Structure formats: structure tokens, C-alpha cells
Amino acid sequence: MRKNRLAVVGALAAVLVAVTGPAAVAHDEPPTLADLAQRHGRYFGSATDNPELTDAPYVSLLGSEFDQITPGNGMKWYATEPQQGVFDFSQGDEIVDLARANHQKVRGHTLVWHSQLPDWLTGREWTAGELRVVLKKHIQTEVRHYRGKVFAWDVVNEAFNEDGTYRDTIFYRTLGPGYIADALRWAHQADPRVKLYPNDYNIESxxxxSDAYYRLAKELRAQGVPLHGIGLQAHLALQYGYPATLEDNLRRFSRLGLETALTEVDIRMYLPADEEKLATQAEWYGDLTEACLAVRRCVGITLWDYTDKYSWIPAFFEGEGAALPWDEELRPKPAYYAIRDALK
Known part of the structure; x- marks a missing residue:
């Protein structure tokens, strides 16, 4: 598939340039990524963040190309409960309202995470009893607020270390590993219809x-804990190689009766980007799209924002970037055409 794809990508790029020129009329516009994904029963989405919503060209493309949105920050704990018991859903609401106007669905992100917590939560010691009350209230207040407005929640984010041991977080330290099952149960009580996922990076292979999540999923399912899917973030980097066992990994979760989703996709590289790196990146985007399409219970793909203009990568990985299918000028890159090719 790979060798053929690059040739097809080049041809497709030329065709799209032709049909999207000034003379193009509405009925000649090519299908969007969302249109193409829907033909396979999948969604194709993008994360976004509130400060970007003042950028009209960006918002226009966000609203037209994708059928799903994830708020990058606006539903995290620091934003939604900045003071204990004082909730502020304004940032999440803004993105939900935008999605509703564009007939897009929203993935809730994220209820329980060790990062981006408010100072009132991290700045003191809690007993297990106290923290259980705080955690349950936070989860249920937020899930109830967005009941019927989001289709899935990343309930617990990044719970494991690279070696498969539990990450040492305020929740694990104070409550033990059972906090994950409790979080899922509490979220389900607050919205019995929403799909509930754990979500993590470096679990594509x-x-x-990923074995730790597989074991956890089997245990939770055996205990009757509400768990509907596994979110694989898919923050990839060219220097670490493509996760060749991705499709097999998706399949084994599928055999447990679970959905999977690629939830935060970007593929970074050392800068400057060149033709060879962009071609490899395009191959990878095509391959991971094909892997999702090959597994029936892989329900969709979400880019972690769609344009390099708003990528988180340069601020967190020095000397790296160019991770997304659109460049900083909102122009599609080879990766965009590779995704289209895979979705055809």
C-alpha cells in the first residue's frame, strides 16, 4: 500500500488543487475528511481550544472538514472547577455550542488526570474519604452538565507508566487503583448513555x-464496571518508528467487546521539515487511518488540532514540530492527501 499511496497522493493533490480553484462551484467541491470517514461508519475529528476561536479562517475549516470536536483544555479540572465546589463550564460550553452549530459531535476531555489540576486540589493532603467525595462530586457535576451534549468521555487520562505500572498520581496515592473503576461508575451514574474511555499515549503498539490497559479492561469488564472503549492518543514521532502492531492492538481490544478510537493524533518530526520527512509522515497518517478502518470497532480518528499553527508540539518538544496535516498557513500537506487516499 505504501508505495502506491505516495503516487496516488501526488495525483490527488493535483486534482484537488484543480477543483478548489476560483472557478470551482459548490457541487464540484471534493468530499471532506468527515464525508469520507462517514462512508466507513467512522468519524474524523479535530481538537480545538478556546483562544483559537477568534481566527475566522481556522474556525471555518474546523467547521467544514470535521464531524467531531474535542476541547483541548476547556473541560479539564483547572478550567471547570477552579475553586472547590465552584464550577465554570463557560469554555467547554463555547466549544459545545460551536459544534452544535456545525452539526458536530463532541468528545469530553478529560475528567480525571494528574496534570492541569487546580492549586486547591494539589496544594494539600487529603484523606481517602475526603478525596473520594471531591472526585465523585467533580465527575458527576461535569458529566451531568454535559449529559446529552457529548457522545464519549475520556474519563481517566494517562493512568499508567511506560512499564505498565500505575502512575503515581494524587488519585492513585490516596485512593489506590480502584479509583479508575469508581470514576467510571460515577460517570455512568451521571450519564448512563455516554461512552466511557480511559485514554493514554504510547499504547498504540x-x-x-498497552498490556496494562488490556489487563485492566478485562478486569473491569469481568467486574461489570461500565467501560465502553479505549482511547489511543497516537502522539507519534518519526524518530521512534511507526507502531507496526497498531492494527493487532486495536483488534485485541475489539475482541473484549470494546470500541477503540485514535483520540489525539499528531506525528511530529525534527525541524526543519523536508520533502522526505513529510512523505514519511504522510505514509504514517495513511497507515494509521487504514488500521482504524480495518477494525470494525475502531470508531473514529481525532487530530490533536488540525494545523501546525496551533500545535502543542513546539512548546513541549524543543526543535520538533510540523506534526499536523495542515501547515501554519492552513494549507494541506502531503499527510492530508494520504488520509484522503486511505479513506477512499
Whole structure:
């Protein structure tokens, strides 16, 4: 598939440039990524963040190309409960309202995470009893607020270390590993219809970390804990190689009766980007799209924002970037055409 794809991508790019020129009329516009994904029963989405919503060209493309949105930050704990018991859903609501106007669905992100917590939560010691009350209230207040407005929640984010041991977080330290099952149960009580996922990075390949999620999923299912899917973030980097066992990994979760989703996709590289790196990146985007399409219970793909203009990568990985299918000028890159090719 790979060799053929690059040739097809080049041809497709030329065709799309032709049909989207000034003379193009509405009925000649090519189908969007969302249109193409829907033909396979999948969604194709993008994360976004509130400060970006003042950028009209960006918002226009966000609203037209995708059928799903994830708020990058606006539903996290620091934003939604900045003071204990004082809730502020304004940032999440803004993105939900935008999605509703564009007939897009929203993935809730995220209820329980060790990062981006408010100071009132991290700045003191809690007993297990106290923290259980705080955690349950936070989860249920937020899930109830967005009941019927989101289709899935990343309930617990990044719970494991690379070696498959539990990450040492305020929740694990104070409550033990049972906090994950409790979080899922509490979220389900607050919205029995929403799909509930754990979500993590570096679990695309079969290995110690993804094995930990596989074991956890089997245990939770055996205990009757509400768990509907596994979110594989898919923050990839060219220097670490493509996760060749991705499709097999998706299949083994599928055999447990679970959905999977690629929830935060980007593929970074050392800068400057060049033709060879962009071609490899395009191959990878095509391959991971094909892997999702090959597994029936892989329900969709979400880019972690769609344009390099708003990528988180340069701020967190020095000397790296160019991770997304659109460049900083909102122009499609080879990766965009590779995704289209895979979705055809």
C-alpha cells in the first residue's frame, strides 16, 4: 500500500488543487475528511481550544472538514472547577455550542488526570474519604452538565507508566487503583448513555503499557464496571518508528467487546521539515487511518488540532514540530492527501 499511496497522493493533490480553484462551484467541491470517514461508519475529528476561536479562517475549516470536536483544555479540572465546589463550564460550553452549530459531535476531555489540576486540589493532603467525595462530586457535576451534549468521555487520562505500572498520581496515592473503576461508575451514574474511555499515549503498539490497559479492561469488564472503549492518543514521532502492531492492538481490544478510537493524533518530526520527512509522515497518517478502518470497532480518528499553527508540539518538544496535516498557513500537506487516499 505504501508505495502506491505516495503516487496516488501526488495525483490527488493535483486534482484537488484543480477543483478548489476560483472557478470551482459548490457541487464540484471534493468530499471532506468527515464525508469520507462517514462512508466507513467512522468519524474524523479535530481538537480545538478556546483562544483559537477568534481566527475566522481556522474556525471555518474546523467547521467544514470535521464531524467531531474535542476541547483541548476547556473541560479539564483547572478550567471547570477552579475553586472547590465552584464550577465554570463557560469554555467547554463555547466549544459545545460551536459544534452544535456545525452539526458536530463532541468528545469530553478529560475528567480525571494528574496534570492541569487546580492549586486547591494539589496544594494539600487529603484523606481517602475526603478525596473520594471531591472526585465523585467533580465527575458527576461535569458529566451531568454535559449529559446529552457529548457522545464519549475520556474519563481517566494517562493512568499508567511506560512499564505498565500505575502512575503515581494524587488519585492513585490516596485512593489506590480502584479509583479508575469508581470514576467510571460515577460517570455512568451521571450519564448512563455516554461512552466511557480511559485514554493514554504510547499504547498504540502492543507492549507493557498497552498490556496494562488490556489487563485492566478485562478486569473491569469481568467486574461489570461500565467501560465502553479505549482511547489511543497516537502522539507519534518519526524518530521512534511507526507502531507496526497498531492494527493487532486495536483488534485485541475489539475482541473484549470494546470500541477503540485514535483520540489525539499528531506525528511530529525534527525541524526543519523536508520533502522526505513529510512523505514519511504522510505514509504514517495513511497507515494509521487504514488500521482504524480495518477494525470494525475502531470508531473514529481525532487530530490533536488540525494545523501546525496551533500545535502543542513546539512548546513541549524543543526543535520538533510540523506534526499536523495542515501547515501554519492552513494549507494541506502531503499527510492530508494520504488520509484522503486511505479513506477512499
Amino acid at each position: 502492543i507492549g507493557p503499557k
